[in-house]
Every structure is written in C-alpha cells, then in structure tokens.
Amino acid sequence: xxxxxxxxxxxxxxxxxxxxxxxxxxxxxxxxxxxxxxxxxxxxxxxxxxxxxxxxxxxxxxxxxxxxxxxxxxxxxxxxxxxxxxxxxxxxxxxxxxxxxxxxxxxxxxxxxxxxxxxxxxxxxxxxxxxxxxxxxxxxxxxxxxxxxxxxxxxxxxxxxxxxxxxxxxxxxxxxxxxxxxxxxxxxxxxxxxxxxxxxxxxxxxxxxxxxxxxxxxxxxxxxxxxxxxxxxxxxxxxxxxxxxxxxxxxxxxxxxxxxxx
Ligand code: R5P
Numbered sequence: 395x396x397x398x399x400x401x402x403x404x405x406x407x408x409x410x411x412x413x414x415x416x417x418x419x420x421x422x423x424x425x426x427x428x429x430x431x432x433x434x435x436x437x438x439x440x441x442x443x444x445x446x447x448x449x450x451x452x453x454x455x456x457x458x459x460x461x462x463x464x465x466x467x468x469x470x471x472x473x474x475x476x477x478x479x480x481x482x483x484x485x486x487x488x489x490x491x492x493x494x495x496x497x498x499x500x501x502x503x504x505x506x507x508x509x510x511x512x513x514x515x516x517x518x519x520x521x522x523x524x525x526x527x528x529x530x531x532x533x534x535x536x537x538x539x540x541x542x543x544x545x546x547x548x549x550x551x552x553x554x555x556x557x558x559x560x561x562x563x564x565x566x567x568x569x570x571x572x573x574x575x576x577x578x579x580x581x582x583x584x585x586x587x588x589x590x591x592x593x594x595x596x597x598x599x600x601x602x603x604x605x606x607x608x609x610x611x612x613x614x615x616x617x618x619x620x621x622x623x624x625x626x627x628x629x630x631x632x633x634x635x636x637x638x639x640x641x642x643x644x645x646x647x648x649x650x651x652x653x654x655x656x
Pocket of ligand 1: 576577
C-alpha cells in the first residue's frame, strides 16, 4: 500500500534481488503495480544485485534462461527503466525491453585496492567468462592480467573444481576478480591453485557477496589475505569475517539517480 502521493513524480524503487530472490521479485512487481496505478511521471527500478543473472543461458537442454524471465517480468511490472550493477554478463542488458543503466563497481574497488601497497600485482580472472572484467580492473590498476580455466560440474550444484592457470604468477600478488562470491568455492580453489603456482599473496575482489551455503567456511580457510566486496547485497553480521572488507556502492547509485533527477 503506497501511501505517499506519487502522482507526476519520478519514483525509484530500490531493492536487491538477493535471497530470498523469489519473494523480493514479487515485492518489486507488486510495488510497481501499486505505484503505476497512482500515475507517477516515471517508475525506475534500482536493482544493485540482479538475482538469477548467472542463469543467462541454457547450460543444458531443458533448463530455463532465468535472467531473461526476470528481465521480462520487470518490464511487465510496469517499470520503465532499470539501474543495476555489474551484471554477470553484459549481454543480459539485451534481455530487457526497457532501458538499462548498467553501472560498474570496479572503480570503487580499484580505489580501495590502491589504498594498500600491492607489490608486483597481477589481476586474475578465475574463468574465461570474466576476462573483460579482469582486463578492465587491470587497466584501472595499471597492472597485467591473466586468466584461469575453471571447470564446473553441472551434475553437482554450485560446485566448481579443476583450475588451470594460463600464465606466470610466481612471486606476484594475485588479485582475483569476480562478479559474485556465492559458495566461495571458486575463490577457494583458484586461490589454492595460485598459491601452488608460487603466488606470494592472493587478494580477492568481487561486486556481489551472495555468500551462500558454506561460503564463510570456504572464505575463512581459503589462502587469501584480503577480500573486498560491495554492499549490493546486505551482509549479515554472522557472515562477516576479519579479512572481509565491504565497500559501499551508494555513491555509484546516487550519481546515477541524480543524473535522472536533473
Ligand atoms: C561464475 O561464472 C561466476 O562468475 C562466479 O565465479 C561464481 O558464481 C562464484 O560462485 P561460487 O562462489 O559458488 O564458486
């Protein structure tokens, strides 16, 4: 029940589509319907984390393309525009029939990384899908990058193993960059492979801290010195560990919103 007068106003609904995703998406859809019945000037969804984005293709015949379903659902929920952060894959923007402002938290993350002296640093993409992200971060930090090859077992939910490094990391500070830390398995396995290959230190950066299942345990035991994520998803107190640092995306969202308000 929207009790404010929203007639002719620019209305922003801010909600992360994080766990419980299905409740959050329904909340957004019903809010969208309630607001549009009060004749706003424009209704804009601000979604710091777009749940289901990782299911952006059929990995096997018979699977849904969930990211596309969510994009269509937001459109039919009468949102006229979407502002979001670091989608799993840039092509997801094309799933929407409405304009999408796709922001990147990499500048904020790079600024945070620059606060510590990272000796002989190299940016690592833990899989081939993340090469562009790694290249962009490497450019911001003015350091080289390399890519790892990750094998995911589709018959074992949320499990990845088998990491191969394509390049030399010995004696270097390896900065793994990813869009999401979910179970922490990718981070744990890639950090172990990097250490075995002689990396002097491993730092992890990611935009979205889904932190599902055994993530806390995986991150605690991973041979990682520092982990930087953002607050696109609220991190509860019990999930926080000492090497986890959280950077706020509020300035990023505020900037995007203020550009539409002007
Ligand atoms: C996969 O393609 C993503 O970019 C992340 O690497 C993945 O979602 C991380 O999941 P987890 O933390 O469960 O390994």
